[in-house]
Amino acid sequence: MTVVGDVVEATRDDFRDLVADGLVLVDVWGPWCARCLALMPHVDELAAQRDDLRVVKLEAPKARRLCMELKLMGLPAFLLFAGGEEVSRIADPNLTAQQLDSWLDESLARA
Template identity: 40%
Template sequence: MAKIINTSQFRGSVEENQGVVVVDFFATWCGPCKMLAPIVDEIAQENDDIKVAKVNVDENPNIALDYKVMSIPTLVVIKGGKEVSRSVGVVDKKEILEMLSK
């Protein structure tokens, strides 16, 4: 399952991670975010080599601002501390896996 992280955990968990990290920017009130959540959790469970983190934009607005998140849900794929791809809105599992292969 994807782990919800906050501002104090973000740097060590995401920016300093040398592997692949998927960050799911969401809010608890967001309907599309609720639709995307099970897909993100499924990817987290099926891929031990990928770290999946969730950031609540209401509780961590500075992270959302730093990553220029304008709409949610937004998925950001980070490899070696650098953003390599992004999607906005609900996407299917296939699209997320394609993002991870870039």
């Protein structure tokens, strides 16, 4: 685990522990994914502004087996965990910051 600002960078070894408690937004990204890289500053802003959830980033190529277990089929992907259980996800190669915010607000309202 590495902490960068308000964001925790997960590894396949500590991922389950990081999502075990509270509300956790997981940003699954890849260094070749232009949309992932474009959304990173917005995700960092979310982490700094939202006290109601932890933000965890998972670099897909470094956690391929975990990504398969999570049944991730495309990037960028965002998963919301509550108490260790996945409660919502969105994966869209054309995802915008506004769409991410709307999805997150709706998902948090249901969590």
